[in-house]
Amino acid sequence: MSPVPITAEPVKTFKIDGQDVSARETESILQAARAHNIDIPTLCHLEGLSSTGACRLCMVEIKGSNKLLPACVTRVQEGIEVVTNSERLVKYRRMIMELIFSERNHVCAVCVVNGHCELQSTAQKLGMDHVRYPYLNPQLDVDASHERFAIDHNRCILCTRCVRVCDEIETAHTWDVMGRGIGSKVITDFNQPWGESETCTRCGKCVNVCPTGALFEKGKSVAEMAKQRQFLPYLVSRREAMIE
C-alpha cells in the first residue's frame, strides 16, 4: 500500500467578527467559524451531509457587500471580513424562526421530541418568544404506513436532511422533495405511502437526522424520542478512509 499523499491545499486568511482566522480554500465560512469556536446557528446543516442553504439561518454579512450570504455554502476567501452576529442578522434569524413556526403546525407540548428538538432549542436560543405572523394552520397528514416509523408533515420544516442522508449515506434515495415553494413536501419514492416504498431499507437514518418530530419511531410517546446522530460522522469517516 502506498502512503496517503499529503496534498498541500492553499490556505486563506481572513476575519470573522474581528478575529483573524485561517481555513483551507475548500472550506465554508461555517466550517471555518466552527473550527474557531464561533457559533453560527443552523437548522438544515448537519456535519457529514452536503450543505444546501435551505433554512437561511446561517446567513452572515461580508464587509463591502450588501448581500447576506449563507455561511454553510459560501467558501472562504482571502481577506474577507465576516460578521456573524450583527443586529440585522439577529433580527432576520428570529424572523426566519417565526416564519417556520407559522408555516405548519408545531405544537411542542404534545410532540414526541419535546425537549429534544432542534427547532425548539434554536428558537429558544434565538430568543423567539412569540410569533408575529398569522399561523397558516395547513391541513397536513401523517403517514404511519411504515412498519417502524412515521412522518408527520405538520412538523416538517423542509430542511431536506432526510433526503440527503438517504441519498448520500444510505444511497437508497427513497426521500425526495415534491412541489414548489410553500407547497413543497418530502415524499417517499414516487409519492407513495412510506410503507409501500420499495427502496426504503428501514435503516432509520432519516428519522435520526430529522431536527424536529416530523420523522419519528412509532410507539414513542410525548417527549420520548431523542434522536441519535453519533453514527453520521463515524460512517462518513469510514467511507472516506475506504475511498482513499
Added chain:
Amino acid sequence: MQKQIVIEPVTRIEGHAKITIQLADDGSVADANISVTQFRGFEKFVIGRPFYEMPSLTARTCGICPVSHLIAASKACDQILSVRIPETANKLRRILNLGQWIQSHALNFFHLSSPDLLLGMDEEPARRNIFRVMEVEPEKARDGIRLRAFGQTVIETLAGKRIHPAWVVPGGVSEPLSAAGRDKLLAMIPEAKAIALRTLRWFKQSLSQYQEYVRTFANFPSLFLGLVDPNGKLEHYHGRIRVMDAAGKIVADQLDPLDYQSYIGEAIEPWTFLKFPYYKPAGYPEGIYRVGPLARLNIATQTGMPLADEELAEFHDLERGAVLSSFYYHYARLIEILYAIEQIERLLSDPAILRKDVRATGGVNHDEGIGMSEAPRGMLLHHYKVDENGLVTWANLIIASGHNNLAMNRGVLQVARHYINGTKLSEGMLNRVEAVVRAFDPCLACSTHALGQMQMEIALLGPDGALLDRLTSV
C-alpha cells in the same frame, strides 16, 4: 310579568358557565338551567393523529385533571395495543389516579367551597374566598393546602411533573418508581391522614348547621352510576359499572364499560355545549343519574380500607336508601380523600411497586379502544377508533361533569325555587344557586372539552328577553 335571571359567569368552579332562571308572572321560579358557554372540539381535531398521542392530546382538555384523562386515554390505547399491562404499571397508575383524587377533592372542598361553608353564603363576595378563610380559619386553610400538596406531590413524584405529565403511556408507564420516591411519599402519609380525619370530624360536627342546604341542594331521587370491583367495593381504575336507584336498590350490576353505548345515551339541548348523558333503559330525561363521590359511595358496599370503611358505614346511615342530597358530595369527597390516602399507603407498601418492568409494547392489534376510569368527578370514558396504521378515525369522550348535567340542572332549579322569590335579587341568594353547582364540582372545561377562564355569571331577563339585572363574578 315574567322575568329571567341570568347568573354569568358562575364563580369558583372550573370552566365557564351561565345560569338562567325564568320567573313566572307571580315572581316564583318557573324554570332554571345551567348552560356551558364554550366549545372546543377535541373529538374532531384528534382525527388523523397517531393513537400514541391521545393521552397527551386529550389531557390538554384540562389543567386540573390531566391525570384522569391520561389514565382513561392510556387504557383505551392499551386495548388498541391488545397487550397485557404489567401489574406494577397498573398499580402505579392507580396511585397516580388517587393522587389526582386527593388534589382535586382538596381543591374543591378547601379552595372553592369552604368559603361558603366557613364564611357563610351571605358573606360579601369580595371576601368570600380562600384568602379570607386563611385569615379567619388559618388552620383549615393550611390543612387544605397541605392536603392538596400531598396529592400533587404524589403526581410529581411518580410522573415527573404536577401538571400535564406524559408518564402514563399506552402499555403502562414510562418510568418505574424509585425507592427514594416511594419513601418520600410514605413519609407524608401520616400528616395527610391526620388532616383528612380532622377535616371529616369537623365537617360531621358542623353538619347540623347545614341542614337547610342538605334539604335543598339538588336533593331529589335519581340513579347513581359508578365503577365497582367484582365484590361491589369502591373502584377507581378498573372495574365495572353498577347502577343504583334512589331507594338504594341495585338495578344493574357489573355492566361492561365496553358496552357503554347500549346503556348510556347522550341527548343534546340547543342552549348548551354540554351534552346530557342518560341511562338508556329509563329513557330521556327520566334516566337522570349522578356520578362522582356521592354516587361512588352510594353504590359501593365497602371501600376495602379500614378507616374509610368506618366512615362509609356512617355515611350510608345518613338516609335509608341512597344518600340523595348533593350537598353530601362534600362529605363524600372527604371520605374519598381518606380512602385514597389509605389506598396509596397500601399500594406503596408492597415491595413489588418498585419493579422495573412497567411497560408493554405492541403495535396496532385492534382497531378500537374504550378506556373508563373514575376521575375525581366521576366516570370518565375515552373511546377511539383507529385505522390499520394507528391513526385516529373517530373519538368520543364522556366526561364526569357531563354525566351530572341533568342532575345539575335539576339541582339549580330546586335551589332557585327555594331561595329566589320575586324580582328582588340578593347576592347571597344567587350564591346559593352557584353553590349547588359547586357541590357537584363540575369541570366544565373538561366536560365540553372547552376553553376559557373559570368564572360564571347570573343575569335576570324579562319575558321579552330584556336584561333586568346582572351579577358577575368578582
